Amino acid sequence: MTFVQLIECRTDRFEEMNRLIDAWVEQTKGKRRATHDLVGRDRSDGSHFVELVEFPSYEDAMRNSNLPETDRILGEMVALCDEMPVFTDLDVVRDEQLYADAVRRFFDTLSDAGELPPLNDLINEGCHSHDPVNPQDTIGLDAIRREYRMWRDAFDFTFTLEDLIAQGERACARWTWKATHKGEFLGIAPTGRQVTMTGMTLFRFGPDAKIAETWWQQDQLGLMDQLGALDALER
Incomplete structure (x- = not known):
């Protein structure tokens, strides 16, 4: 079953955050399990960002989380946030193309x-x-x-x-x-x-x-x- 991790954070340092995501994509090339990564900014609150990372399954997401590159980038991301990010784990039950x-x-x-x-x-x-x-x-x-x-x-x-x-x-x-x-x-x-x-x-x-x-x-x-x-x- 397709799995999506939703990550919400607040930061005024999005350009640095964006460079972190680029670094993660580059460093995990050939090893990561994620198939799609989307980041959105709240139109009513410019410091509120939501990231959706898609995986083929929950198990793939866990293997991805265990990569040393993911762990390191996550620590740096938390340091850029105004408060601890909120993680929501979602099993995809409907996916309309x-x-x-x-x-x-x-x-x-x-x-x-x-x-x-x-x-x-x-x-x-x-x-x-x-x-x-x-x-x-x-x-x-x-x-x-x-x-x-x-x-x-x-x-x-x-x-x-x-x-x-x-x-x-x-x-x-x-x-x-x-x-x-x-x-x-x-x-x-x-x-x-x-x-x-x-x-x-x-x-x-x-x-x-x-x-x-x-x-x-x-x-x-x-x-x-x-x-x-x-x-x-x-x-």
Whole structure:
């Protein structure tokens, strides 16, 4: 079970505290069990800091605590605090990856039959979309929706998410796209062919928790080959 240690302290010497944390990260490289370390400052009290350190389990946290580097850094941290830090040990009983869920809803929405919805609950109005297939970035929700409609007019398709990783403000999906070619696509008349394409999309989320930027990489050449667009070049 994932374990989180919450450490609360009061100090006016945060820059020194920050350097201590950097030193701990450097000195415990290859030995520490912690997987994530987050420090927050209380907006209503600038001397109140909260640190959350995540471990795969309570046992891993205890092994981490027994490192000589951890013990030494802890002593120096206490010396920087106005009073003794408060430690709270937490077993994680729920861990929602909200950005990963947003990515799943994004791909499901693109695949749904019928009219394409506004997407303003998922995508920021000023979103930037980077796709090597396009000579220029697609900027703005309206322009991005037009591009999605072009794909939906040309194909009936579904996405299968093979891998999905979320970290910080970014998420990355590796996907397989399966489609039926039903409409004109890049000058190619509908063929009725069943086609498959693999690719990856990196998402950056903005402060409003909506998609603010995307980077697409896909096997466009393989798709064109399946549609017969390369046949003339091979003759």
